[in-house]
Amino acid sequence: GAVVSQHPSWVICKSGTSVKIECRSLDFQATTMFWYRQFPKQSLMLMATSNEGSKATYEQGVEKDKFLINHASLTLSTLTVTSAHPEDSSFYICSALLSSGDGAFFGQGTRLTVV
Amino acid sequence: QQQVKQSPQSLIVQKGGISIINCAYENTAFDYFPWYQQFPGKGPALLIAIRPDVSEKKEGRFTISFNKSAKQFSLHIMDSQPGDSATYFCAALSGGYQKVTFGTGTKLQVIP
Numbered sequence: 001g002a003v004v005s006q007h008p009s010w011v012i013c014k015s016g017t018s019v020k021i022e023c024r025s026l027d028f029q030a031t032t033m034f035w036y037r038q039f040p041k042q043s044l045m046l047m048a049t050s051n052e053g054s055k056a057t058y059e060q061g062v063e064k065d066k067f068l069i070n071h072a073s074l075t076l077s078t079l080t081v082t083s084a085h086p087e088d089s090s091f092y093i094c095s096a097l098l099s100s101g102d103g104a105f106f107g108q109g110t111r112l113t114v115v
Numbered sequence: 116q117q118q119v120k121q122s123p124q125s126l127i128v129q130k131g132g133i134s135i136i137n138c139a140y141e142n143t144a145f146d147y148f149p150w151y152q153q154f155p156g157k158g159p160a161l162l163i164a165i166r167p168d169v170s171e172k173k174e175g176r177f178t179i180s181f182n183k184s185a186k187q188f189s190l191h192i193m194d195s196q197p198g199d200s201a202t203y204f205c206a207a208l209s210g211g212y213q214k215v216t217f218g219t220g221t222k223l224q225v226i227p
Contacts, residue, residue, distance in 0.1 A: 006158065034215065043204060043217045044159070093158045095215070103149050104208070104215050106158035 002028045004096050006107025013084055013114055021079045021110045023094030029074035030096035034104065035067070038091045050077045084114040118142050119207050121218030128225050134192040136221045138205035141186065145207035145216070150179065150190050153202045153220075162203075163190070195225045 003026040013019050023033055031052045036044040048069050049057045056069035066088075068080040077096075081088055093109040120139045128134045138148075146167055151159035165172045165179040165188065172179045178191040192199055205218040 004158075041220075041222075043220045046214065049214065091156075095158075103147065103161055103164055105161060106151070109156070109158040111156065 002026075002096070002098060002105045004094065004105045004107045006094050006110055008110060009108055010111040011113070013112070015085055015114055016083055018080055018082045019084055019112060021081075021092055021094070021112075023077045023079070023096070023107050025075045025096040025105075028096070028098060030077075031074060031099060032097040033071060033077040034095045034097070035069060035077075035079050036093045036095070038093060038109075044093060047079075081112065084112070086114045088112065089114045118216050119205060119218045121205050121221060123221060124219070125222045126224070128192075128195045128223065130195060130197060130225055130227050132195050132225075134195045134199065134223055134225070135189060136203055136205070136223070137187065137189045138218050139185075139187045140207050140216075142207070142209065142216075143186070144209040147208040148179070148181065148188050149206050149208070149215075150177075151204045151206060151217075153204065159204060192223075195223075197225045197227060199223060200225050 005024045007022045033050040035047045038044050046059050047062045050069045050071040052071045058064045071077040091109050095104045095106040097104050118141050122137050149164035150162045152162045153159040163174050163177045165181050167183045176193045181188045203221045207216045
């Protein structure tokens with residue numbers, strides 16, 4: 001299957017700082033990427049849809065000024081958690097959509113811990 | 116609104132047994148149904164997927180059964196192994212595949 005690489009796999013940051021997470025599609029071009037947040041023992045919660053060359057579409061309740069998404073190329077989308085607080089600690093996962101429609105592939109996830 | 120309902124929430128199966136996870140959907144616009152396997156601390160991995168024009172798809176020990184009229188689909192894991200212990204998510208996508216709608220997940224534990 002297609003490969004999606006997410007970096008870093010884990011990060012610890014101080015409260016008030018910003019953290020950037022990268023999501024790359026390694027062997028295909030992705031015009032659409034998605035960012036999810038997953039709490040322990042729960043399903044994935046869609047945060048936003050990232051479209052190459054245009055502004056991201058955020059789900060209801062997700063602060064766009066706090067979770068900045070940039071999809072500058074067909075193989076890279078980034079999520080920046082700005083002014084992070086302990087309640088932002090979570091598992092963040094990206095996925096990229098095949099243009100053929102044959103499914104979405106996920107990155108390895110990023111465990112963010114804000115102290 | 117939960118558009119894809121998944122059950123059971125957790126499942127314990129003995130090694131060699133059959134694991135069965137069920138999902139039901141509401142939106143008839145869904146036309147692609149993948150199953151994902153997720154290990155702790157990892158992202159979901161695509162396991163197997165089906166389109167509504169077929170009633171069954173088999174890949175190795177994994178089989179999807181699809182009932183379009185009932186709007187239900189299920190994952191069967193034959194000869195379950197301890198290495199299959201993970202959380203399984205069913206999902207659904209609609210035309211244009213702009214979003215993946217996930218089920219709530221099933222934590223499977225295969226005991227020796």
